[in-house]
Amino acid sequence: GAGVSQSPSNKVTEKGKDVELRCDPISGHTALYWYRQSLGQGLEFLIYFQGNSAPDKSGLPSDRFSAERTGGSVSTLTIQRTQQEDSAVYLCASRYLLATTYEQYFGPGTRLTVT
Amino acid sequence: QKEVEQNSGPLSVPEGAIASLNCTYSDRGSQSFFWYRQYSGKSPELIMFIYSNGDKEDGRFTAQLNKASQYVSLLIRDSQPSDSATYLCAVMTGGGNKLTFGTGTQLKVEL
Numbered sequence: 238g239a240g241v242s243q244s245p246s247n248k249v250t251e252k253g254k255d256v257e258l259r260c261d262p263i264s265g266h267t268a269l270y271w272y273r274q275s276l277g278q279g280l281e282f283l284i285y286f287q288g289n290s291a292p293d294k295s296g297l298p299s300d301r302f303s304a305e306r307t308g309g310s311v312s313t314l315t316i317q318r319t320q321q322e323d324s325a326v327y328l329c330a331s332r333y334l335l336a337t338t339y340e341q342y343f344g345p346g347t348r349l350t351v352t
Numbered sequence: 353q354k355e356v357e358q359n360s361g362p363l364s365v366p367e368g369a370i371a372s373l374n375c376t377y378s379d380r381g382s383q384s385f386f387w388y389r390q391y392s393g394k395s396p397e398l399i400m401f402i403y404s405n406g407d408k409e410d411g412r413f414t415a416q417l418n419k420a421s422q423y424v425s426l427l428i429r430d431s432q433p434s435d436s437a438t439y440l441c442a443v444m445t446g447g448g449n450k451l452t453f454g455t456g457t458q459l460k461v462e463l
Contacts, residue, residue, distance in 0.1 A: 270450065279356075279440060279455040280396070293449055328395055339384055339444060341451065343395035 239263070241344035243329050249350045250319055258314045258347045262331030270332070270341060271304060271314050275325040283327075286312060287334065319351045355379060356443050358454035366462055371428040373457050375441030378422065384444035385417055385424045386451065391437045399439070400426060431461045 242261045250256050262269050271283040282296040286306045297303070301320075306312040316323055326348050330341040357376045365371045373387075384403050388396035402408045402415040402424065414427040424443075428435055438458045442451040 268449075272453075277360075277455070279358075279453040280442075280451075282450050282452065285449050287449065296450075338398075338401055339386075340398045340401070343397070345395055 241329055241331050241342055243327075243344040243347050245347060246345065247348045247350075249352060252321060252351055253318055255315065255317045256319055256349065258316075258327050258349070260312045260314070260329030260331075260344060262310065262312070262329070263333075263342055265333060266331035266342070267309065267334050268332040268341075269306060269312050270330045271312070272328045272330065273325045274328060274346070280328065283314070316349075319349075321351045324349055324351045354454070355445070355452045356441055356454040358439075358441050358457045360455055361458040362460050363457055364460045364462055365431050367431060367433060369431050371431045371435065371459055371461070373426040373428075373439050373441075373459065375424045375426075375454055376422055377424070377441075377443045377452075379443065379445055379452075380419075380422060382422075382443045382445060385415070386442040386444070387413075387415060387424075387426045388440040388442060388453075389437045390440055390456065396440055428459075431459075433461050433463060435459060436461045 244259045269286045272280040285293040301317045304314045326346040328346045329344045386401045387399045390396040400415040402417045408415045412429045416425045438456040440456045441454040
């Protein structure tokens with residue numbers, strides 16, 4: 238079946254503008270994660286959604302970052318008043334909660350460049 | 353101290369050799385450990401996962417876990433040029449809901 242999809246694949250924005258990044262998880266995967274990967278760095282956890290439970294927002298770096306997940310499926314990560322340090326690849330992953338492997342399936346990412 | 357530490361490399365090995373990738377973690381309560389492979393410009397993909405002390409083999413890959421030493425490693429036998437990638441070690445934390453990743457080790461398999 239289809240994998241995790243993300244849009245846009247690339248986004249260039251000016252400092253101070255708001256951006257929205259979209260993630261469409263694998264059908265049936267109730268767990269959804271957002272990560273950020275800066276150049277030469279590992280993946281930094283941002284936020285986790287599981288079903289109708291309150292999201293784990295412990296990784297969001299500032300209050301300029303927010304995310305929502307509508308209808309338990311598509312998720313949007315919003316960055317307000319973007320800064321140059323927000324430039325990174327934003328990766329979304331989903332997981333089938335009952336899978337014993339705990340494998341997270343990653344989307345292709347959105348490369349965000351703030352000029 | 354970082355929660356998950358890896359040598360950034362690059363680690364260069366000749367084709368056909370064994371590549372050994374290492375990772376240490378700080379949370380002694382961690383239960384599950386993962387190795388992801390990430391090709392340049394691509395998203396990570398799961399290679400191996402391990403929960404129990406000892407070795408776990410899957411084809412040319414062997415994951416090794418030593419919880420007492422808080423150490424997990426990945427061995428790649430008969431390394432191929434197609435194995436050239438960055439290998440990310442990840443540890444499950446937060447009650448099983450999230451992964452903490454190391455910064456990755458770049459592996460180069462040379463002809």
